[in-house]
Amino acid sequence: MRTVEGGRVPIRMWADPDSIEDAALGQLRNASNLPWIHGVAVMPDVHYGKGATVGSVLAMRDAVSPAAVGVDIGCGMSAVRTSLTAADLPDDLGRLRRRIESAVPVGFAMHETPVNPDRVPGTGGWDDFWARFAELHPDVQSLRERARRQIGSLGGGNHFIEVCLEQGGEDAGRVWLMLHSGSRGIGNELAKRHIDAARGLPHNADLPDPDLAVFVADTPEMAAYRGDLFWAQEYAARNRATMVALVQSALAEVVPGTRFDEPISCHHNYVAEETFDGVDVLVTRKGAIRAGSGEMGIIPGSMGTGSYIVRGLGNPESFRSASHGAGRRMSRRKAKKTFSADDLAAQTAGVECRKDGAVVDEIPSAYKDIDAVIRAQRDLVEVVAQLKQVVCVKG
Ligand code: 5GP
Ligand code: MN
Ligand code: MN
Numbered sequence: 001m002r003t004v005e006g007g008r009v010p011i012r013m014w015a016d017p018d019s020i021e022d023a024a025l026g027q028l029r030n031a032s033n034l035p036w037i038h039g040v041a042v043m044p045d046v047h048y049g050k051g052a053t054v055g056s057v058l059a060m061r062d063a064v065s066p067a068a069v070g071v072d073i074g075c076g077m078s079a080v081r082t083s084l085t086a087a088d089l090p091d092d093l094g095r096l097r098r099r100i101e102s103a104v105p106v107g108f109a110m111h112e113t114p115v116n117p118d119r120v121p122g123t124g125g126w127d128d129f130w131a132r133f134a135e136l137h138p139d140v141q142s143l144r145e146r147a148r149r150q151i152g153s154l155g156g157g158n159h160f161i162e163v164c165l166e167q168g169g170e171d172a173g174r175v176w177l178m179l180h181s182g183s184r185g186i187g188n189e190l191a192k193r194h195i196d197a198a199r200g201l202p203h204n205a206d207l208p209d210p211d212l213a214v215f216v217a218d219t220p221e222m223a224a225y226r227g228d229l230f231w232a233q234e235y236a237a238r239n240r241a242t243m244v245a246l247v248q249s250a251l252a253e254v255v256p257g258t259r260f261d262e263p264i265s266c267h268h269n270y271v272a273e274e275t276f277d278g279v280d281v282l283v284t285r286k287g288a289i290r291a292g293s294g295e296m297g298i299i300p301g302s303m304g305t306g307s308y309i310v311r312g313l314g315n316p317e318s319f320r321s322a323s324h325g326a327g328r329r330m331s332r333r334k335a336k337k338t339f340s341a342d343d344l345a346a347q348t349a350g351v352e353c354r355k356d357g358a359v360v361d362e363i364p365s366a367y368k369d370i371d372a373v374i375r376a377q378r379d380l381v382e383v384v385a386q387l388k389q390v391v392c393v394k395g
């Protein structure tokens with residue numbers, strides 16, 4: 001870990017400062033100068049993001065910046081170890097992929113036949129969950145409808161569902177399911193409203209970047225944000241749990257008798273109330289996971305390079321956090337200009353997945369080297385399993 005001094009608190013870096021874009025460094029400096037700041041930790045997958053970098057952790061006293069959570073509140077990963085090994089999978093992985101694609105609605109669109117979560121085994125408490133949203137937004141029927149229609153759906157972009165094989169070790173060939181998704185349109189809508197609301201507050205008038213605006217404790221704006229935030233985080237967790245159940249059923253249809261361990265689930269865009277050195281802080285992890293001692297986490301690489309299941313080492317220096325992925329090395333626009341569908345096909349050889357021009361921005365070369373990112377955080381997490389996908393369903 002290196003530190004960069006100069007702000008109210010040092011910036012603790014698990015990334016090479018020379019490899020970080022100037023714009024991202026500027027954002028980290030802005031964060032380290034906030035009056036409420038208690039600490040800043042920078043993960044090896046860091047890159048520029050709106051208002052605050054992706055791949056960073058901010059700990060603040062009595063304040064929270066909604067842009068430092070990100071617009072997909074509660075976005076994160078789930079993973080499940082199955083009873084299968086590679087030999088149990090069908091030769092025709094296309095069939096398995098199509099089965100998953102018909103079990104889970106994917107893409108940005110509103111879905112014709114929404115998932116009814118009441119019928120999905122393993123999840124419950126929906127009535128109370130929807131009632132809590134109705135209490136937060138009594139007048140806005142349309143928001144409630146949207147939230148209900150999109151539960152159990154993947155979303156677009158880099159949200160994905162994968163069937164993976166464990167690499168090396170005693171359990172080589174073990175089949176895992178993995179899934180990346182968040183709080184869909186409803187979380188995005190709520191996040192944007194609050195980011196806009198924060199910009200207009202007088203205590204944010206002198207910020208160098210208006211997008212880093214914060215809510216402060218004991219204000220109605222903070223109370224409204226917290227209500228929506230914690231509800232949307234639960235929505236994201238429920239969304240992933242619903243899809244995990246659907247994907248498990250899809251796999252069990254293709255390979256009858258498949259059994260599943262308890263899923264691992266971790267948010268990587270969220271807020272938690274935690275205590276460090278006796279100080280109560282609001283910790284925002286934007287493109288970062290919690291890596292408390294013994295806590296399981298998931299660090300995905302890209303659609304062609306596989307992923308890691310990790311266990312946290314509880315290092316307080318990073319505010320018990322680790323990276324959320326490999327992180328982008330190239331913007332979506334640049335990736336589309338630089339690479340072709342043929343390049344994508346070459347980089348995803350052996351993976352049953354989309355290889356058309358519309359997903360070229362997700363090409364593995366657009367992401368950092370996941371193995372290097374894992375090596376850079378050896379004092380934050382230990383590797384439990386290395387996975388490589390054989391099926392990848394993109395949103
Ligand atoms: P984000 O949450 O910032 O959108 O992305 C999470 C991380 O997932 C990225 O930094 C990248 O390393 C990883 N990733 C993106 N697409 C895929 C994919 O299709 N499969 C896997 N295994 N990882 C991916
Ligand atoms: Mn997301
Ligand atoms: Mn995400």
